[in-house]
Amino acid sequence: MKTAMLPALADPRPETPIQARLATRPIIDASFLRDPYSAYRALREAGPIHWSDEFFGGAWLLTRHEDVEAVLRDPLYSARRTGGWVMRGTEDSRLMFCPFQRLFSRAMLFLDAPDHTRLRQVLNAGFRPAALRGFSGAIEQMAASLMDALDETEEFDFMGRIARPLPAMVIARLLGMDSGSQPDLFDWSEDLGAFIGSPDPDLGLKRRAQTSLLKMSAAFEAILERRQTERASLPQNEEKDLIGRLLDAASAGTIEAGAELLAQCAMLLFAGHETTKNLLGNGLHLLLSHPEQWKRLQQTPELLPSALREFLRYESPVQYTGRRVTTDVVLHGQLLRRGDLVVPLIGAANRDPERYSNPDVLDIGRREGSHLSFGQGPHVCIGAALTQMEADIVFRALLTRWPVLERLDSEPAWNCNPVYRGHSRLRVRRRR
Template sequence: MSLPEAHSSEPSLTAHILNDPLNPFPWYRVMRERYPVYYSREFHSWFITRYSDVQRVISDPLLFSSEQSIRARPTNKIQPTTRPLLWTDPPRHRQLRSLINQAFTPRTIANLAPRITEIVHAHLDQVAARGQMDVVSDLANPLPIIVIAELLGIPIQDQQRFKHWSDIIVSPARQQKKQAVIEMNNYFQMVVDQRRQHAQDDLISALLSAHIEGTYLTDAEILSFCRLLLVAGHETSTNLIGNALLTFDEHPEAFEELQSRPELLPGAIEEVVRYRTPIQRLRRATTVDTQLGEHHIKAGEIVSPILGAANRDETQFSAPEVFDIHRNPNRHIGFGHGIHFCIGSSLARLETKIALEILLSRFTSLRRIPDVPLQHVTSSFVYGVKSLPMTFRERQ
C-alpha cells in the first residue's frame, strides 16, 4: 500500500479534523495542498479531498463501488436483497431508482409546499411571542420529520420515534445503530403489510404499486428506501436549515440583502450547501487496483471522498473561503454527482427555501445568542449543530 510521505503526521491531521468538527476547513485546505490522497489508519480509508478527484470517485460506480464499500465492513450483515439504494451499483441501482422515481416524483415534492408552509408557520407561532427560539429544536428538526412521516403515512404519535432512530443511525454508536435499524425495519414492515391489505394515498402505497415490465420492489427494498428517506431526508434538511441560519448570522450583510431581495434565496441556499455541506463525507470501495494522484490503491480498499473539502477547492471556486450568495457559477457537489445524486435534494431545497422565506418575512434582527457554545452533530459524515438559539423581533 502506497502511503503519503508524511504519514507519520497523520495524528495531527486526523485529530484536528475530529477535535474541531465545526471548522475542519483549514485542515481540508492543508490536505488538498499537501495530502490530496491520504490514508487514515483510524478510518481504514483513503481520504480524497480535491474536487477533480472527488468528482471522479463519486461519478464512476464501476471503479468505485458503493455496494462493495458495504461488503468490505467486517461486521456487515446486510444481505444483497436489503441493500439500500445508496449502497447499490448498476444495473440494479438503475432499476431501483426508476421504480422509486415512479412514486417519489417532482410533482409529489411540489405538492408538499402548502403543507410545509403550514408546518413552518405553526412552529413559528409557538415561539413568536418569546422573541427567541432554538432554530434546530423549534423548527429545523421537527419540520422534515413531520413532512417525511406524513409522506410515508406515519401517524403523528410515532414521529418522535423516527427522530430518535435517525439520530442514532448517523451517530458512531454501532450497537445502538443496529438496534435502531431493527426497530425501524419492524415498524416499516408493519406499515407495508397494512398498506398491502389497504392501500392509502401515501408514498409506501405508491412504492408497493410501482413496477417496470412486471418487476416490483421487494419488501426489503421498500424498507431500505424508507430508512434512507427518513435518515438522509431528515439529516440533510435539518442541517441545511441550521447551517443556513448560522452562516447568515456570521454574514449579516447577506442576511439583510436577502430580507430586501428574497428572490436571491435559491442561490443563497446553494451557496450554503457549498460553504457548509450538510453531508461531508461518502464511502466507496475500489473494484480493481487503481491510481489516484501519486498513490496506488488496491482493489477492495475503502476511499472516502470528502464533499466538504471538494466544495472549497481553489481550482474550482474563486475565493472559496468567502460566503457569496451571488456566486455564479456554483458547481458544488454537496448533493453528490452522477447516479447517486441525492434523491431527496429537491425536498431539502424546498423545505429550506420555504422555512427561510417565512423566517425572513415574519422576523427581523435574527441574531445568535453568543454566549451559548455551539455543539457539533455527533457524526463523522454529517455537518451541523445540535442547537442554535437565536433572538429576533417580530415584524409588525
C-alpha cells in the first residue's frame, strides 16, 4: 500500500472513466445485493482506488486485500465517522438527530485511542478464552434446546428457529440479562442494522434507528438501575457478566455513566448477535449449495475450524466498514483530504486473487491464512472468539444430529443489507 503524507495541495482527483461511471451509476443495486462479488471484481480489476458518490455522500473505495488490511490497522484512518453519517442533511434534520448522534457516536466501534483503548480494556476480560471456555457448556445447552424443539419437524426456517435466536440468547446471557424479558431489544437492534447497512440512509430510516436506539437506551437504563441495586448483595469474588463489568468501571470512573455506558450496552447487544447470526446462515447455505463440501466435512469433521474460516472469507457477514482520513495523504496517486471517508470493502478483499488462490472457489480445507471479516488492528472484533465458538457448537451439532439436510428455496432469500450480508430466510428439510 503506497501512502504518503503531504502538505496541503490542490485536489488532483482526475475524472477518469471509472470514477465518472461510479459517480453516476449505482453500485448497490438488486444484482449487487444478490451477488456483490462481480461488482467487487470489476472494481478491483479497474484499479486499486475509486471515488463513489453513492456511499455516505462520497467516499474512496478500496478493494484489494493489502490496502484494506493496511487501512484497518493504520491510526491515520480514524473510526470516528458518525457525524457525517447521522447528521448529514439540512439544519433542521441535524437538530432532529442530535439525540441519536449523542449515543451512537459514543459506542466503542466509532472511537479511537485513547477512548477506544480505555473501553476495550474494560470489556476484554469478558471475552478472554478462559472466560469463554467456561461459557461453552451453556451455549451447547441453548443450541440443544433449540434443536430439540425441532425434533418432530422435518421442514423449518433455519434463520428463524436457530440462527437468530441462539446468538440473541447467548449475548443476553453474557450481558447478564434474560433475553425473554426484553424481546423488543432485538427488534430495535434490527432497526440499527438497517441504518448501518444503508450507504445513504433516508429520513425515515434515520428516524426509526433513532427511535429504536433511544428505546434500547431506556431499557438498558432500567436494567442498569436494577442491577446497581442488586450489586450490594453479591459476593465480591463472583464472576462478573458484561453489565457487571461495565457497572464496576462506571463506579471506578473508567467509563462515564450516562451516554457512554448506555452506548456500550447497545453496541454489545447489537454486535453480539448480528455477525454470528449471519455466519450461521451463510455457512449452512454454503454447505447445502456445495454438497461435495458438506460431504467432505461429514467425512472429516476435524476440518470444521478451517471450514468456519472459509465461510467467513467466502461470504463475509460484514462486507465493508468506514474510516475517516485524519490528514492529507496520497494513496495510489490519489489525494485523500483530511476528513474524506474511506470504505474498505472487506468482502472484496476476502476474494482478492493476489491473496488467495481460486478465491471464488469454496474450499473448507483452505490453508492460506485468515480473512478480514473480523477486521484488523485495534478495532479487530472483540467478540470474534465468541462468534466462532457459537458457530463451532452449532455446526458440530448439525453434523451429528441432522447429517442429511437439503435446502428448500431454489434461490437464496438475501436480507438486502449491503453491509451485514445474510439471509432473511433459509428453509431446509431434514431427512431421518
